[in-house]
Amino acid sequence: MLLWQLFLSFVKIGAFTLGGGLAMIPIMRKEVCEKHKWINELDFIDGIAAAQSAPGPIAINIGVYVGYRIAGIRGMLVAVFGSVLPSFISIIFIAAFLYNYAELVLVQKAFHALKPAVISLIAIPMIDMSKKVGLTLKNSWIPIIGLILVAFLNISPMYVIIVTIAFGIIAAYVKKRKAKD
Numbered sequence: 001m002l003l004w005q006l007f008l009s010f011v012k013i014g015a016f017t018l019g020g021g022l023a024m025i026p027i028m029r030k031e032v033c034e035k036h037k038w039i040n041e042l043d044f045i046d047g048i049a050a051a052q053s054a055p056g057p058i059a060i061n062i063g064v065y066v067g068y069r070i071a072g073i074r075g076m077l078v079a080v081f082g083s084v085l086p087s088f089i090s091i092i093f094i095a096a097f098l099y100n101y102a103e104l105v106l107v108q109k110a111f112h113a114l115k116p117a118v119i120s121l122i123a124i125p126m127i128d129m130s131k132k133v134g135l136t137l138k139n140s141w142i143p144i145i146g147l148i149l150v151a152f153l154n155i156s157p158m159y160v161i162i163v164t165i166a167f168g169i170i171a172a173y174v175k176k177r178k179a180k181d
Contacts (some may be wrong), residue, residue, distance in 0.1 A: 002071055003078050009036065010063055010082030017059075022061045023118050026085075026125035028066070038070045041132050048129075053161055059083055142167075 009031045019025040025048060032038045039047070047069070051061030057089065060080055067079025101107050135143070149155040 014083040015086035
């Protein structure tokens with residue numbers, strides 16, 4: 001029963017998300033943390049961090065994380081299969097039936113109109129999650145600098161992640177040393 005619920009949840013996530021992996025995060029959070037309470041918010045945020053650090057699509061990586069946490073290897077396979085199945089079916093459908101309509105102005109305008117909605121679907125849960133992990137005015141410079149480095153200076157996100165991890169380790173070490181003194 002748990003595997004079936006997991007499969008249906010990830011099919012729903014995969015089927016009703018436009019905009020790619022990052023747009024799936026709020027729906028995944030609502031499904032796994034709020035509706036089913038399979039994992040808590042902080043564990044979910046840890047899963048997002050791990051998913052972004054691992055190679056491959058973030059939606060698949062989060063499916064691996066959540067599925068494995070809930071039901072081991074079988075849960076991981078079910079979650080990944082459930083999340084990719086709707087996209088696979090959609091791609092087959094688009095390739096078979098809609099290829100000739102891609103150049104229509106109406107179709108292009110419809111997809112262009114979806115962009116602001118997708119951005120809000122990503123931004124709102126990120127703001128909520130940032131509050132839960134303790135992001136304050138005092139430490140908000142960290143994600144702002146990361147944003148500037150990646151978005152405007154074209155520095156690879158991997159370098160930003162590595163430097164941030166190193167900074168976190170050093171900061172924790174310094175804090176631990178001060179606590180001992």
